[in-house]
Amino acid sequence: MAIDWDSVRDEVTGFLRDLLRMDTTNPPGNEIACAEYIANVLKREGIEPTLRSSEPGRGNVTARLPGGESPTLMLLGHTDVVAVEPDKWKHPPFSGALIDGEIWGRGALDMKDMVAAELMVFILLKREGVSLNRDVIYAATADEEGGKGNHGIGWLIDHHLEQVDADHILTEGGGGRSEIGGARFITIGTGQKGIFRFRLRATGRPGHGSVPHEENAVVRLAKAVAAIGEAVLPIHPSATLKAYLEGIAAQQDGETASALLDILDPDKSEAALDRAPFGDDAVATLRALLRNTVSPTILEAGTKLTVIPGEAVAWLDGRLAPGQDERSFRKEIGPMLGDHVTLEVDQYSPPIEASIESPLYETIVNVMADHDPDVTVIPAITTGGTDAKHILPRRPDTQVLGFMPVQSEPNTDEGPLVHGHNERISVENLLYGTRVLYDVVTRFCSS
Numbered sequence: 001m002a003i004d005w006d007s008v009r010d011e012v013t014g015f016l017r018d019l020l021r022m023d024t025t026n027p028p029g030n031e032i033a034c035a036e037y038i039a040n041v042l043k044r045e046g047i048e049p050t051l052r053s054s055e056p057g058r059g060n061v062t063a064r065l066p067g068g069e070s071p072t073l074m075l076l077g078h079t080d081v082v083a084v085e086p087d088k089w090k091h092p093p094f095s096g097a098l099i100d101g102e103i104w105g106r107g108a109l110d111m112k113d114m115v116a117a118e119l120m121v122f123i124l125l126k127r128e129g130v131s132l133n134r135d136v137i138y139a140a141t142a143d144e145e146g147g148k149g150n151h152g153i154g155w156l157i158d159h160h161l162e163q164v165d166a167d168h169i170l171t172e173g174g175g176g177r178s179e180i181g182g183a184r185f186i187t188i189g190t191g192q193k194g195i196f197r198f199r200l201r202a203t204g205r206p207g208h209g210s211v212p213h214e215e216n217a218v219v220r221l222a223k224a225v226a227a228i229g230e231a232v233l234p235i236h237p238s239a240t241l242k243a244y245l246e247g248i249a250a251q252q253d254g255e256t257a258s259a260l261l262d263i264l265d266p267d268k269s270e271a272a273l274d275r276a277p278f279g280d281d282a283v284a285t286l287r288a289l290l291r292n293t294v295s296p297t298i299l300e301a302g303t304k305l306t307v308i309p310g311e312a313v314a315w316l317d318g319r320l321a322p323g324q325d326e327r328s329f330r331k332e333i334g335p336m337l338g339d340h341v342t343l344e345v346d347q348y349s350p351p352i353e354a355s356i357e358s359p360l361y362e363t364i365v366n367v368m369a370d371h372d373p374d375v376t377v378i379p380a381i382t383t384g385g386t387d388a389k390h391i392l393p394r395r396p397d398t399q400v401l402g403f404m405p406v407q408s409e410p411n412t413d414e415g416p417l418v419h420g421h422n423e424r425i426s427v428e429n430l431l432y433g434t435r436v437l438y439d440v441v442t443r444f445c446s447s
């Protein structure tokens with residue numbers, strides 16, 4: 001029997017509204033509320049869930065539909081959300097309010113929408129008795145938004161790998177739409193930049209402020225911070241970025257296309273960014289995606305106005321382009337440190353990039369061609385992060401793709417909704433994402 005998508009719309013809307021009513025602001029997270037809710041939904045469908053807490057309150061729920069021998073697919077979502085400023089919201093952020101066809105709440109786009117849609121898809125596979133060529137895992141996990149994120153999918157991989165041993169993973173980080181030069185595009189998230197957060201520690205000779213000398217730690221640090229902060233580091237275009245720009249260029253007139261392709265050329269990149277058909281924000285993002293970047297963010301030095309300190313420290317937020325690592329990055333910034341300044345690593349996670357030639361990527365392209373023949377699928381890298389950062393360092397061969405497709409981009413005149421105020425999703429976009437994901441999963445996994 002054909003699926004009744006009208007009743008699916010109501011059902012998945014109900015899942016999302018229920019999940020949004022649970023305050024899973026991280027920290028502290030308290031994702032156990034969502035995990036128990038989802039476990040109960042699965043049980044009602046005759047699917048046995050496994051619920052594990054990495055710490056009290058940090059609940060992770062998974063379930064598995066057994067299939068054939070082909071490489072396993074996991075539908076992965078995180079249930080924690082970032083903090084809110086409730087007084088800036090038009091409707092309370094943990095209300096799950098349904099108003100004029102839109103579902104309101106923190107997490108409506110990041111990413112309880114996809115947690116609900118993937119749950120719906122997973123249940124439909126069971127209800128429809130879809131014969132699977134591979135195991136399909138559902139996982140709703142904790143702690144993606146936390147700084148180090150040690151309580152979610154990474155913890156499950158470390159402690160209960162048998163629950164989450166997937167080769168292909170679908171999660172957040174793609175599915176957004178754009179229109180460039182009259183042509184329409186939808187993204188699949190294939191990667192993210194690496195993280196390299198570090199301290200610079202300058203040492204010098206302490207002294208009295210009334211007698212200046214040339215071994216002042218504050219001056220040494222300031223020089224290094226200014227040099228690194230102002231540097232425009234060399235570009236390292238990734239396979240994703242090439243495919244992204246080539247994919248857009250193929251739909252443009254000759255002049256625009258050449259501007260887009262020139263962005264990949266080290267000698268022409270900067271000038272080409274000015275000619276490319278992107279707004280200021282998109283250009284700034286592209287500029288950052290092309291290369292390693294560093295932003296100085298915290299300074300610590302001295303406690304008394306009249307005393308030259310013997311030491312000064314700066315904290316810097318570094319991000320690595322795909323293909324880069326600690327060594328190549330140190331080579332770029334090392335010459336700017338100067339004497340008496342040392343670099344100490346605070347946090348490192350490598351850049352991540354999935355292949356655009358994987359069978360799952362190809363399946364998404366084919367499914368989108370059915371749903372929307374005029375849209376071009378392009379891969380995209382985010383400057384931010386997804387759970388891929390907890391997976392790839394542990395399981396380097398996993399193909400993690402970000403794809404929660406929308407039918408239309410939300411209106412963001414009031415500023416970004418993800419991590420911003422008034423986060424919400426239209427019921428139509430939620431249903432669209434659910435339908436497309438169902439087709440992707442059934443096409444990829446049907447035997």
Ligand SMILES: [Zn+2]
Pocket residue numbers: 078110111144172386
């Ligand atoms: Zn997220």
